[in-house]
Amino acid sequence: MAVAEGAEPISLEEEQKGSNPWVDAWRLFRRNKASLVALVIICAIFFIAISAKFWTSVGLLDERSGTGSRHSINPANQARVDPYPDPGSCARDDQVRSPYWCGWLDDDMLATVKDSYCSYPEPDADQQQWCYMLGADSQGKDWLSQTVYGAQVSLAVGVVGSTMSLIVGLIYGLVSGFYGGRIDNIMMRIIDFMYGIPYLVMVILFQVFFTEIAREYQDSGREGFVGFILQINKDMGGLLFLFVALGLLSWIGMARLARGQVLAYREKEFVEAARALGASNRRIIFVHLLPNIIGPLIVAETLAIPGYIFTEAFLSFIGLGVQPGTPSWGAMISEVRTRGGFFSNRHILLVPSIALVITTLAFNFLGDGLRDALDPRLRGT
Amino acid sequence: MDKVMSDTRIEDGAGTVAENGKRVIVEVTDLKKYFPIRSGIVFQREVAAVKAVDGVSFRIFQGETLGLVGESGCGKSTTGRTILQLYRATAGSVKFEGQEITELKGEPLRKMRLRMQMVFQDPYASLNPRMSVGRIVAEPLVIHNIGTKKERQERVAELMDLVGLNPYFVSRYPHEFSGGQRQRIGLARSLALNPSFIVADEPISALDVSIQAQVVNLLQQLQEDLGLTYLFIAHDLSMVRHLCDRVAVMYLGKIVEVAESEELYTNPLHPYTQALLSAVPVPDPKVEEKRQRIILKGDVPSPINPPTGCNFNTRCPVSIDVCCNEDPQMVEVLPEHWVACHRVM
Incomplete structure (x- = not known):
């Protein structure tokens, strides 16, 4: 190229720093004080949950x-x-x-x-x-320790539920939207069918199903793969089956969202440009589509986390969530139901409820902030 | 039509040489692109087809700029994209440097893409907002695995310099640039692989008039320096006159007239070309005052169900009976001036 024969390679000192969209997003996010507070609270809750042993040994x-x-x-x-x-x-x-x-x-x-x-x-x-900062229940369990351990369950369900839903939904939606045509048609009809299934009823039925299997295996004393899985579930305090039950149905909304996003970007000229350059499908998906569609999906999943936490709390409340003895906020609230004390011992109800409210509110505010920061429609690109 | 146009063809490795001694880079013969319209819930069947490009033939000579004009929806962009194999042709052939490319797949097609590139209309949509300019311009090199990281960086700087951008902008993102600058980035990307042929799909339509001139001049400069061949798709007729050596006029998926630029503008023969050119304002008040616009009646018919015979017959001011029954063939009426019209013959 005659014009540029003498062009020097760029040295980093002279290079003009561009504003990376992700950095921009973080700048926008930082401006939203409520979300920042929510982020701090969530980090604190995570820290407390992870270090639960430490807290309760002091308790x-x-x-x-x-x-x-x-x-x-x-x-x-x-x-x-x-x-x-x-x-x-x-x-x-x-x-x-x-x-x-x-x-x-x-x-x-x-x-x-x-x-x-x-x-x-x-x-x-x-x-x-x-000593008993937040009181105890009728069995003498320290309510603070219970709440701290309950945070583990709630966060695990929130994080695992949303991650599973994001991964499965994203893959499903990507395949459906990207390949289009008949594949898309069939995959979307399956989703339509699954949308007709009432979510909570289905999750409850799954839990009942798992409980039945567990009982049968326990009675017959059988071993094998199922027994192995049952043992893991038991060690996890019943969380494994809860994850499976939540994961089996929660991804369908995400799949639709992901497909819509893919459809919106698939026909963009920069994707066509990549194709004209000879880019493989894999490159188009991972370099061009994914970074552009992931933002709204992360926002949607963050906003869905309270939903998973509530579902777990609800299931544990009615006795179909975590196994008895595993501390969970829903199970703690149900203490009021099974042992009473609604008026006389308000802390039984209030402590886990407040923990639940703070956590879910924090996730909601975080999601709001992420949406403002990641939604490309709010910016010039 | 293809019989008429390709009578003196000589095959030679890197393309054919036409009767006028020029080397043919791209030869399009009876190209068709139909987009199926499907219906049904699970098992879809094809109920109709949009005939976006319906039997188009032309040649592009080495080093020239062929303008492709016509109103919105007449199939200009589809033609460009089908030539580049971004759309699979429904029928017909596209020969690039003598090689048939409509059947190419996989690796051979990828190799072919090294030689032909595209510049897009919308500079806001044609750059990935999540990639820095350096990555965008280097992408062709990465895709085809050319050079080391350092060599790529140097090449990117070279390309940015070539299109008139400061190479220090490499780590910036597209949203930090204006429309004209973005179009330059897109141009740098398409030049990265040293192509010989570029389809420019309305590269200036989305730009301010002051910027349009800059980009057009850049395109001309690059053509001189790099010996590029352009297919310039546009609807700005005066810009086409300025930039193109030859012009093809399209109407409803078909080419109605091809001629050298000056010849077409001074002596339009097809009634559609005449109507189109009569809409161009003249920058001379006295001439402009006398300018007679030919207003066509009605709307463009649907490309799903185009009229029989000459597809312009529903709007043509001079149509006769034969126009409704017989599809006019492309005929060389004057030297290098081809028209498809019953009334001209």
Whole structure:
């Protein structure tokens, strides 16, 4: 090229830095204070959930450690734990509001508690302040520890549910939209069919189905692959089957969204330009389509996370979610249903509910912020 | 028609030589592109077809610019894209440098793409918004696995310089550029592989008039420097006159008239060409005052069901009976001036 014979290679010092669309998106996102706060809250919740062991070892009762725990309730006292306790049986009603609520304990209060009906185990000196910060349930489980562990379940369901739905939906939608024609037609009719299935009913039926299988295997004592899977599920506190039940149906909306996005970009001239250059389908999909369509899909999935969390809470509430004994916010709320205390022990209901509300709100705000930042229609390109 | 046009063809490796001694780069013969219209819920059947390109033949000589004009929806873009094999031709043949390319697939087709490229109409849609300019311009090299990373960088700088862009912009993104600059980026991308033939699909229609001149001058400059051959698709007739050596006029999927640029503009023979040219304003108030516009009656018929005979007969001011029954053949009425019209013959 005669014109450019002497053109020098670009040196980095002189190179004009462009604004990367992803960097731009982050700049836009940062401007949205509510979403930023939501992001911080979500990070905090994640941190707490991951480090749950640490938090609960400071707390009094690690419900997972079972009866062997140093802090577990003295079996002698357990008989006295009564689901409908009389607050008056505590020594000083004004200080110990109920057997379920010890609150912060100073030395005086601790002495009172020790002498009272609600004879919780004696905490170490440096742990005294942490005693039952958020009360306990009728079985003496520390409600704070339960809530912290419950965050693990909720976040796992939210993250795994949305990730599975995103991956499956994206692949399905990409194939359907990109190849078009008869393949697209058949794949979309399948989706139409699946849309006709009531989601929650189906998830419940799946859970019932899995429970039945588990029971049958337990009764017959059979082993093999199914037994292996059942064991994993058991070790995960019933989460595996929950993931499967959620994952089987949750991707259909995402698949439609992904297909729509692909259709919108497939006919764009830059895709045609790539084709004219001889780009393979794989390159067109991964280099040209995916980076452009992924934004709205991530937004949709973030906004769908509260839905997964609610579904899990609902299933656990009606006893079809996590296995009994696994702490989950839905199961904690159901404590009110099974053991009562709706008016007398509001913390039973309030603590997991507030945790649930904060988490889902944070995800909603995060999704809003992401939408503002990632929606290309709001920008000039 | 193809019989008339290809009587003195001599085969030689890299293309054919026409009777006038010029080398033929692209030879299109009776090219057809129909888009099927399907209906049905699961098992779709073809109920009709849009005849976007319906039997088009022309040749493009090495180093020239052939203008392809016509109103919206007449099949200009489809013709360009079918030549580049972005659409599969329904029928007919496209020979590029003497090689039949409508049947090519896979690797041979990819190799062919090294030699022919496209410049797109919409500079806002033709660049991937998620890729930096450097990546966009280097993409052809990456796709065809040409050069090392460093060589690619150098080539990108060279190309950007060539199209009049500062090479320091490589890490910028398309949305940071104006329409004219984006069109230059698109041009740099299509030049990366050193093609010999470029289909320019209305490359200036989406630009401001002041920018149009810049891009057209750039196209001409590049043609001189690199010996490019263009198929220039446009509907701006004065720009076509300025830029093109020869012009083909299209109406409803067919070419009605082909001639050298000056000849066509001064002596249009087909009634459709006459009507089209009468719509061009003249930058001289006295001439402009006397300019008589030929207003065609009615609308363009549907390309799903074009009229029988000459497809212009429904709107033609001079049509006669034979126009409704017989499809006119392309005939060389004057030297290098081909017309498909019963009334001209």
